[in-house]
Amino acid sequence: MTEQDQQTKAQQLRLRRTLWGVAFQVSTALVVFGLYLFEMLPLTPVLIYMVAIALTSASFVTLIRTGRNLRFTDPSMTAAQIVAPLWPAILVMFFVTEPQVRTAFLLTATSGLVFGMFALSRTGMLMLSLVIVGSYLLLLIALSVWAPERIDWRIETILVFAYTAVLVTISYLTSYIAGLRNTLREQNLRLNDLVCRDPLTDLPNRRSLMEQLAQETSRIDRRSTDRQQLCISMLDIDYFKRVNDTWGHDVGDAVLRKVGAILTRSMRKGDFVGRFGGEEFIMILPESSLETATMFAQRICQTIADAHFAELPDGEKITVSQGVTEYLNGEHIDATIKRADDALYEAKHAGRNQIIIKAATTPA
Ligand SMILES: Nc1nc2c(ncn2[C@@H]2O[C@H](COP(=O)(O)OP(=O)(O)OP(=O)(O)O)[C@@H](O)[C@H]2O)c(=O)[nH]1
Numbered sequence: 157m158t159e160q161d162q163q164t165k166a167q168q169l170r171l172r173r174t175l176w177g178v179a180f181q182v183s184t185a186l187v188v189f190g191l192y193l194f195e196m197l198p199l200t201p202v203l204i205y206m207v208a209i210a211l212t213s214a215s216f217v218t219l220i221r222t223g224r225n226l227r228f229t230d231p232s233m234t235a236a237q238i239v240a241p242l243w244p245a246i247l248v249m250f251f252v253t254e255p256q257v258r259t260a261f262l263l264t265a266t267s268g269l270v271f272g273m274f275a276l277s278r279t280g281m282l283m284l285s286l287v288i289v290g291s292y293l294l295l296l297i298a299l300s301v302w303a304p305e306r307i308d309w310r311i312e313t314i315l316v317f318a319y320t321a322v323l324v325t326i327s328y329l330t331s332y333i334a335g336l337r338n339t340l341r342e343q344n345l346r347l348n349d350l351v352c353r354d355p356l357t358d359l360p361n362r363r364s365l366m367e368q369l370a371q372e373t374s375r376i377d378r379r380s381t382d383r384q385q386l387c388i389s390m391l392d393i394d395y396f397k398r399v400n401d402t403w404g405h406d407v408g409d410a411v412l413r414k415v416g417a418i419l420t421r422s423m424r425k426g427d428f429v430g431r432f433g434g435e436e437f438i439m440i441l442p443e444s445s446l447e448t449a450t451m452f453a454q455r456i457c458q459t460i461a462d463a464h465f466a467e468l469p470d471g472e473k474i475t476v477s478q479g480v481t482e483y484l485n486g487e488h489i490d491a492t493i494k495r496a497d498d499a500l501y502e503a504k505h506a507g508r509n510q511i512i513i514k515a516a517t518t519p520a
Pocket residue numbers: 356392393394395396397398400404405406407408409412433434435504508
């Protein structure tokens with residue numbers, strides 16, 4: 157999967173989560189409206205609550221849809237999404253006439269905090285908890301000044317303690333979950349490496365090469381221009397069996413590693429090289445004409461022929477043969493590889509240490 161694809165997927169996930177949050181806000185707004193219908197809340201805070209919730213929800217969705225959230229350290233805006241509905245909720249809690257309803261509403265309005273468990277660090281969660289408890293304490297102070305008849309300090313003290321205990325527990329659970337997520341991420345990376353890398357040369361393996369080719373070709377096919385913009389070169393080390401037979405398998409392995417390293421070093425940004433199997437490599441050269449690809453292949457042949465292989469006796473050289481071809485829009489990728497393989501075969505038969513180029517011919 158390309159970086160672009162990964163980012164698109166991550167943005168889709170963020171948008172989905174945010175829309176879940178919006179759905180949750182809508183349900184809290186219904187509760188607020190219910191409070192108004194049951195005459196436990198005046199109209200003005202209800203309206204302010206609705207407008208604030210609508211504006212903040214629309215802002216989060218817009219930020220994700222326009223990609224502006226990517227500028228933030230946390231593009232999911234987790235803390236902001238939890239805190240934003242808090243103050244409109246505090247306003248509702250100030251005006252609500254029944255203290256019991258206030259308690260219930262506090263739990264509803266801050267239950268979004270649980271989402272933070274999957275995205276925030278323990279410190280982040282503790283800070284967020286502090287903001288919530290601090291805001292609630294400010295609310296109690298405001299109530300004791302302007303509406304002391306709506307507050308029972310004994311109940312409120314118990315509530316604040318109980319709520320703080322719950323928040324601290326959630327924060328500690330968060331660090332446990334964060335640890336599990338890190339382990340999972342590392343294991344996924346290792347697994348991905350095992351599936352996609354060749355352990356000897358540390359280059360992408362055949363599976364990875366095929367995936368990359370499929371991606372590049374579908375990108376070209378989507379653009380639907382007549383010009384081929386993708387070339388591949390299939391490269392094979394000459395007389396490699398002799399290397400193994402004469403100096404041993406370990407030396408053969410070292411030669412493979414060194415050739416892999418030379419190829420990696422020689423790639424431009426956007427090119428891709430992998431080990432296709434045995435002593436065969438494939439180079440994928442996007443945005444390259446056949447002429448450019450040929451020049452590149454010649455440079456590679458020369459670099460390898462000039463390279464010093466420390467594991468080989470002095471004066472021993474390694475050469476490679478290559479079959480270069482272009483991708484014909486719409487053709488099956490196996491057809492492109494077959495053409496490169498045929499060209500490589502011809503290069504071997506023509507005496508090795510050379511390149512044969514095969515242009516794609518439009519099928520009749
Ligand atoms: N050391 C080592 N050898 C390998 C590896 N994979 C394949 N080989 C060897 O590569 C050799 C390939 O030999 P051939 O296919 O006969 O080709 P060649 O000797 O290079 O001859 P031409 O390709 O015709 O120039 C075989 O001896 C395989 O055992 C590997 O991972 N390590």
